[in-house]
Amino acid sequence: MMATLLSRRCYKSITLSFHNYQQHLPAIIGARSSSYSSSSAAATPHYQEAVYNNNKDDDQSPPQLFPYESYNPTNPDPNYPSLGPTTKLNLFQSINSALHTSLSTDPTAILFGEDVAFGGVFRTSQNLREEFGSQRVFNTPLSENGIAGMAIGYASVGGTAIGEIQFADYIFPAIDQIVNEMAKFRYRSGNQWSCGGVTLRAPCGAVGHGGCYHSQSPEAYLCHTPGLVVVMPRGPRCAKGLLLSSIRCKDPVIFLEPKILYRSAVEEVPDADYEIPLGKAEIMQKGTDVTIVGWGAQLRRLQLACDLASKEGISCELIDLRTLLPWDSETIIHSVKKTGKLIVSHEAPITCGFGAEVAATLQQECFFHLEAPIQRVAGYDTPFPLVSEKYYLPDETKNLAAIRKVMELAK
Secondary structure (H helix, E strand, O other): OHHHHHHHHHHHHHHHHHHHHHHHHHHHHHHHHHHOHHHHHOOOOOHHHHHHHHOOOOOOOOOOOOOOHHHOOOOOEOOEOOOOOEEEEEHHHHHHHHHHHHHHHOOOEEEEEOOOOOOOOOOOOOOHHHHHOOOOEEEOOOOHHHHHHHHHHHHHOOOEEEEEOOOHHHHHHHHHHHHHHHOOHHHHOOOOOOOOOEEEEEEEOOOOOOHHHOOOOOHHHHHOOOOOEEEOOOOHHHHHHHHHHHHHOOOOEEEEEEOOHHHHOEEEEEOOOOOOOOOOOEEEEOOOOEEEEEOOOHHHHHHHHHHHHHOOOOOEEEEEOOEEEOOOHHHHHHHHHHHOOEEEEEEEEOOOOHHHHHHHHHHHHOHHHOOOOOEEEEEOOOOOOOOOHHHHOOOHHHHHHHHHHHHHHOO
16 A cells, blocks of 8 residues: 555656656757857766766854865965955855856756745745746655656756755655666766756755754765765855856766754855865865864864864864765875874764775775874764764764874874
8 A cells, every 4th residue: 555655656746747847848958059069068078977988034143163264365275266255154045045046047957846946944945936937946746756857857858957855864765766867877878868967955964953864964875876976065155166066067966965054154155156176175274193084064073173182282184075976085195194194084874984985095095104093983873863962973072082092093
């Protein structure tokens, strides 16, 4: 009985999605030739092509969490040139700004998902339907599989599909479409077809009260899939640039948004249309004693741990991966060859977490430079616990203990 109901629900979802897809076809075909044919022909190879070739409402926000000097126009970083005027935004407002920019500059772009039309449960699509219309910003049925399937079909004919999975915990019903279709679309056709115009956004991670169904970090599952790009920003400034790069990337992207930062992370965000390169890590803080690697909301805890360590005379080099697939191993290797020590930290459970991939690669590439065993500081191998969340999370205290441990072992 349950299987029959689920099948009917899935069928209804796909039928409704296909109806919307048909409605948008004329706009795609018309805009595609005028806006994207010439740029696509001259485009450089992207990640998924390389895989194929190798195988032949609330405006008030708490104080700023992160001291990101690299975005300060008076102290520009090579990756973030001065971009003119800025506006103080939290994360959900920054995401909204990126979506607005994408819909404004790309006539084939559409935005869809559960409750997206009225602004979304986290308000990331607020006011977009009113400005761009119900044909470009619209709700879908409660079917993640249908959302992913529609995104693939729409992108396969040249459109830009921005789908929202309401919580990353519910991306698993769409895993067949993501892993077996989206990620392999170009590869299995010998580079004749592409659905690279897909970006799936999904709020992820702990939020303080989400429990086991609204707190998970599924990045390791997704990073095991060749053909995808997986991105997770740490704050509003990098979120806007990374999301714009993701939407314009010619490979399918899973864009994970740490939902605890939606209102708590506040920064001056450039008003301009700007992109941050995918696949490139950022050194947030230079140091000489130990390399510390993280991504997403974990960077806040790691920054606090680095600040505590500095009071003990320990110089930490803090690196944000930003893109998890493909990840920037070169930057991490260079850092570890300098410091001789590595700590990798993430919210997801430790067993088979993405930190294991980082640790294995660095063990292989930097073995003779290591002065202490690589440390992983991560969540426990349990379902995400509601009442015990503060004990589960790899906070600054646990990371400080790991810093002290590698320093002691290196003596």
